[in-house]
Amino acid sequence: MKKQETLLEGIVVERFVPNKPHKGKVLAAVQAHADDIPLFAAGTIAKFIAEGYIGYLIQTTNDEKCGPTPSIGQTILSNEFEVDELAKVLGLKMVFNLGYRNHRLDEASPTELRARLVFLFRALKVDSVFTFNPWGHGEENPDHYITAQAVEAARWMAGMGKDYPEQVACGITPHTVREQYYWVARRGQPYNRVIDISNYIEEKVASMSTNKSQGPAGSQGSRLRAKLTEQALRLPELGDDDETADRQYIKLFGLKENRELGKRHGLEFAEGFYYVGPGGTFTGCIESTDVESYVAKNAVPL
Numbered sequence: 333m334k335k336q337e338t339l340l341e342g343i344v345v346e347r348f349v350p351n352k353p354h355k356g357k358v359l360a361a362v363q364a365h366a367d368d369i370p371l372f373a374a375g376t377i378a379k380f381i382a383e384g385y386i387g388y389l390i391q392t393t394n395d396e397k398c399g400p401t402p403s404i405g406q407t408i409l410s411n412e413f414e415v416d417e418l419a420k421v422l423g424l425k426m427v428f429n430l431g432y433r434n435h436r437l438d439e440a441s442p443t444e445l446r447a448r449l450v451f452l453f454r455a456l457k458v459d460s461v462f463t464f465n466p467w468g469h470g471e472e473n474p475d476h477y478i479t480a481q482a483v484e485a486a487r488w489m490a491g492m493g494k495d496y497p498e499q500v501a502c503g504i505t506p507h508t509v510r511e512q513y514y515w516v517a518r519r520g521q522p523y524n525r526v527i528d529i530s531n532y533i534e535e536k537v538a539s540m541s542t543n544k545s546q547g548p549a550g551s552q553g554s555r556l557r558a559k560l561t562e563q564a565l566r567l568p569e570l571g572d573d574d575e576t577a578d579r580q581y582i583k584l585f586g587l588k589e590n591r592e593l594g595k596r597h598g599l600e601f602a603e604g605f606y607y608v609g610p611g612g613t614f615t616g617c618i619e620s621t622d623v624e625s626y627v628a629k630n631a632v633p634l
């Protein structure tokens with residue numbers, strides 16, 4: 333089996349990698365809403381957990397606007413339970429709910445949000461982070477881009493000891509997050525890494541099915557099944573119970589983007605990310621290896 337290959341246009345296609353290459357590494361998936369990770373990154377996260385990562389879920393908002401009941405309180409609660417279920421389905425170890433108001437994250441203090449993320453990145457020793465693209469075009473939801481911008485700033489600032497020095501004084505060691513995976517949430521957003529999720533499609537479908545309160549897929553299958561029953565009709569693919577109907581509906585209609593992306597790169601199902609690796613994107617760095625090799629070649633005795 334090929335591990336990965338680099339295509340001419342610079343896009344890396346990553347397939348399953350055996351022997352747990354990520355053992356000992358930590359990932360954090362930072363979403364604004366209960367349905368973000370399921371839609372954009374669940375297959376990859378399931379793959380990475382299977383390949384050795386320990387994972388954590390961080391959610392910035394309380395999802396108070398997105399649910400079928402008129403009660404805001406019940407909406408928050410049902411989404412919170414579903415995010416706990418999402419973490420279980422993907423094998424993520426813990427959920428951190430930051431609890432900012434849904435659709436109003438742009439009113440939150442940017443430095444408070446950043447400080448909370450810095451604390452978590454340091455305390456959990458996060459190596460790789462998943463979130464929205466902080467500068468991806470077409471994004472109309474402030475919760476998405478505010479989350480992403482806070483993650484982007486916090487991931488390097490977490491490595492600077494003079495930022496939030498009280499954390500460091502209390503034993504929380506500075507720690508830089510070295511890898512960023514920005515998922516593709518809007519058509520046309522860039523990606524340079526295509527990850528084969530064909531082996532993890534059941535986990536992705538199960539994660540999408542946890543979003544009963546919101547999301548484009550969570551309980552649509554059982555609703556369609558009930559509607560058809562009223563009309564004395566049935567779709568055999570939807571099975572005989574609600575959960576089967578929800579998951580089958582997702583398989584039939586909810587994976588179109590993943591199927592199409594996979595097809596373009598010779599895979600059955602894929603998720604795309606804009607990946608920034610160790611070293612980041614800063615163009616002003618001086619590489620210590622460049623200095624060392626120059627000294628080795630050019631230094632002369634006094």
Ligand SMILES: [Zn+2]
Binds near residue numbers: 368476
């Ligand atoms: Zn969202």
